[in-house]
Amino acid sequence: MNTILKTDITVKAICDGFIYNELEGKGLFGLSGKLTIQPEYQRNYIYASDGGKKEVAVIESILKGYPIGLIYFNKVSEKNLEVLDGQQRITSVGRFVTDKFAIKDENGMEQYFSGMAKDKQDKILKTVLLIYECEGKESEIKEWFRTINIAGVPLNNQELLNAVYSGPFVTLCKEEFSNSQNANIQKWSAYVSGSANRQEFLECALDWVSRGSIGDYMSRHRFDKNITELKKYFNSVIDWVSSVFTDVESEMRGLEWGRLYEEYHKKSYNPTKVSAEVQKLYADPYVKNRKGVFEYILGSSVDTKLLEVRVFDEATKKSVYATQTTAAKTKGKSNCPFCAIGHDANKSKIWGLDEMDADHVAAWSKGGATSVKNCQMLCKTHNKAKGNR
Numbered sequence: 001m002n003t004i005l006k007t008d009i010t011v012k013a014i015c016d017g018f019i020y021n022e023l024e025g026k027g028l029f030g031l032s033g034k035l036t037i038q039p040e041y042q043r044n045y046i047y048a049s050d051g052g053k054k055e056v057a058v059i060e061s062i063l064k065g066y067p068i069g070l071i072y073f074n075k076v077s078e079k080n081l082e083v084l085d086g087q088q089r090i091t092s093v094g095r096f097v098t099d100k101f102a103i104k105d106e107n108g109m110e111q112y113f114s115g116m117a118k119d120k121q122d123k124i125l126k127t128v129l130l131i132y133e134c135e136g137k138e139s140e141i142k143e144w145f146r147t148i149n150i151a152g153v154p155l156n157n158q159e160l161l162n163a164v165y166s167g168p169f170v171t172l173c174k175e176e177f178s179n180s181q182n183a184n185i186q187k188w189s190a191y192v193s194g195s196a197n198r199q200e201f202l203e204c205a206l207d208w209v210s211r212g213s214i215g216d217y218m219s220r221h222r223f224d225k226n227i228t229e230l231k232k233y234f235n236s237v238i239d240w241v242s243s244v245f246t247d248v249e250s251e252m253r254g255l256e257w258g259r260l261y262e263e264y265h266k267k268s269y270n271p272t273k274v275s276a277e278v279q280k281l282y283a284d285p286y287v288k289n290r291k292g293v294f295e296y297i298l299g300s301s302v303d304t305k306l307l308e309v310r311v312f313d314e315a316t317k318k319s320v321y322a323t324q325t326t327a328a329k330t331k332g333k334s335n336c337p338f339c340a341i342g343h344d345a346n347k348s349k350i351w352g353l354d355e356m357d358a359d360h361v362a363a364w365s366k367g368g369a370t371s372v373k374n375c376q377m378l379c380k381t382h383n384k385a386k387g388n389r
């Protein structure tokens with residue numbers, strides 16, 4: 001059996017002549033008709049179910065430059081290929097470029113392919129898919145699939161990439177990052193999740209140094225006799241994190257330290273102050289997302305969205321609304337304190353509970369609690385205006 005790795009097939013080529021059969025729920029053809037996407041015996045397209053989260057994720061990965069994994073074609077004849085593995089991903093791409101579904105852009109607006117900016121369209125169309133073309137008897141192909149699936153545990157992406165780009169570089173990489181005897185593993189485990197023998201440290205190191213383009217990086221360095229750059233970059237990131245954050249918290253494991261390093265390593269931090277802030281936020285019952293604490297501090301403690309600060313519960317809102325409304329009615333003023341001091345028609349308007357939102361009188365970031373005492377109800381317009389300041 002022959003297997004050839006193709007690294008020159010673009011999304012554009014794959015989607016040439018793409019046809020989706022609504023009735024059967026199947027992606028049918030691609031590659032100008034040469035490719036059969038879902039042969040008769042294959043299951044139907046399932047990525048559109050569950051609200052289409054999976055098909056949207058495929059497109060978002062492509063836009064971010066992340067790999068969408070290896071795809072396998074079976075070469076049936078000179079003119080015919082069948083997709084062995086990758087139907088769902090290919091159908092997602094085909095459906096997107098033919099405007100069958102939309103994704104949300106940075107502003108949360110629905111965007112169809114045909115309505116996207118030209119550069120984004122091009123980014124998608126020019127993306128190269130990593131495709132293995134297999135040619136051989138059915139029994140051989142089944143054997144191949146058995147080898148890439150060890151005892152029912154499918155090879156993960158990194159294991160497959162190691163196989164694809166095997167050579168001196170991968171050997172050196174494994175000695176360093178996939179060796180559970182390496183004394184550094186314990187230190188790395190504080191910041192990187194996964195295990196050495198499933199290549200997750202290596203994957204992380206490659207992801208950081210290549211800014212997410214692992215396949216490209218491995219292909220460029222395949223025949224290198226050293227891994228100096230990779231090691232140096234990985235250690236720079238780890239050293240940076242461990243010097244800025246002197247505490248080791250379990251929520252630090254698996255964060256996007258490579259991205260954070262790129263964004264923040266040129267800024268200076270006082271580790272003692274940073275540590276005090278980490279402890280303060282960890283002790284704060286209003287902080288729901290502890291994983292966000294580190295990026296929040298790196299970004300000068302402004303982006304409270306990262307912390308998912310707890311909001312007022314319904315009981316608090318109702319009770320504050322009742323008190324505020326009763327007082328307002330006696331005074332003949334609006335129950336929105338901001339409307340009440342205004343001069344327009346709303347100055348005596350009594351808003352309904354569903355027309356108002358809860359606001360922290362003293363901002364949470366300035367020490368204000370999420371309690372009845374620190375809660376006031378504002379009309380939606382004034383609440384928004386306050387939030388934008």
Ligand SMILES: [Zn+2]
Nearest residue numbers: 336339379382
């Ligand atoms: Zn108001």
